[in-house]
Amino acid sequence: MDGQARRQKIVEIIRKSGKPVSGTALANELNVSRQVVVTDIALIRANGIEITSTNRGYVVSESKKCKRIIKSRHTDDEILDELFTIVDNGGVAENIIINHRYYNRLEAPLNVSSRREAKEFMEAIASGKSKSLSSATSWYHYHVISADDESTLDIIEEELKAKGFWLPIDDWILQ
Secondary structure, three states: OOHHHHHHHHHHHHHHHOOOEOHHHHHHHHOOOHHHHHHHHHHHHHOOOEEEEEOOEEEEEOOOOEEEEEEEEOOHHHHHHHHHHHHHOOOEEEEEEEEEOOOEEEEEEEEEOOHHHHHHHHHHHHOOOOOOHHHHHOOEEEEEEEEOOHHHHHHHHHHHHHOOOEEOOOHHHHO
């Protein structure tokens, strides 16, 4: 079973169970190590499925929010425009993900849902105390975007395309 099929199976097992499922139980059922399960859970979460870890195991939190991963590229001067495009159209920039040549996948939460939060984020970057994560990958990056419905996500994606920020997604993030 390949990684993507295994991750789909993990979500299926947890949903069908109706109760928390331990990482050990998942590992035994799928004939993999517990570390593989932990890694798979992280990838599942990055793809917008909310899995919560409890002291009794994993549960799928059924969120009413729709989520989508988008790939983007722009300079630091255009970050605010990207974030405004997302929030002005009813979305939330949940995080930023980069695929660094040496460090591999790096992810940081954003949770930007308003212009005020977008401006505060940019003020932190502009202060010089930190740099944008995407600057480490020539400004290529991914976001998990959430919204109330798929049509809102479609609008956000179209707006990002019109501004030249949106790029076709690579397979690495889905594996």
